[in-house]
Amino acid sequence: MADSGLPAGWEVRHSNSKNLPYYFNPATKESRWEPPAETDTEKLKVYMAQHHTPAARPDASGQGEGKIRCSHLLVKHRDSRRPSSWREAEITRSKEEAIEILKRHEQRIQSGETTLGDLAVSESDCSSARKKGDLGFFGRGEMQKEFENAAFALQPGQVSEIVETASGVHLIERVQ
Template sequence: MDSRVRASHILLKHTGSRNPNDSYRKRPVTRSFEEAKAGIERVQKRLAAGERFDAIARELSECGSAANGGDLGFFTRGQMQKPFEDAAFELQPGQMSGPVVSDSGIHIILRTG
């Protein structure tokens, strides 16, 4: 079992998120959970069409990691919110998750290492 993983993510927040402000982009988040879910589904379609994960993360992700193309670096168990951590550790390097809901919002996770 891997003791650590490296992952990137694209995060869309909603008004019910733990911190409903996009501090990275300096704007309040006003979308509902359903709107965030629809946004993540649009992201999945763009990824399926061949757009680069890091480019979409820089454009849309509402996390400071957007500046690095969504790269969160390496982390071990206990460092991330449980739903995010569980999804990241279940992926193989190069695999992408479906939508993952955490207290922060809705993510698409790409395991990179």
């Protein structure tokens, strides 16, 4: 294994959500964007050039055969798989209430008042909110089936009707 220059126990991993390398210590479960203290930065530069550049990672763009890129706006409810989010520690609304909220968002998007991405920043219960709901590129078998079916049925620029999954209710916009 190539010498990364990282202290013992640390490794370089690649974030699917941000499409960037990060540093991870499996023993302590610590992850960070900056190299840990005591890193040999000269060795790390060589290692990163060899293993974490687009040339070294042919699919670094995330664009593989049959992959699409979508953004979404998620509204969770109390029966969601994880009824909490960055916005609320405990989500208590019913599925019907979540659908009503999403219908109001859908009307604002359809009227041209706002975009799905702009709404996602403040209204989505997914951590992708900070990236305007952008989920990056994904292929078949990488998302929940209902989400995947709706996303792959869209043309670039199209926004789905409300889609229900175990995570909650979504509006999905196909970006690419």
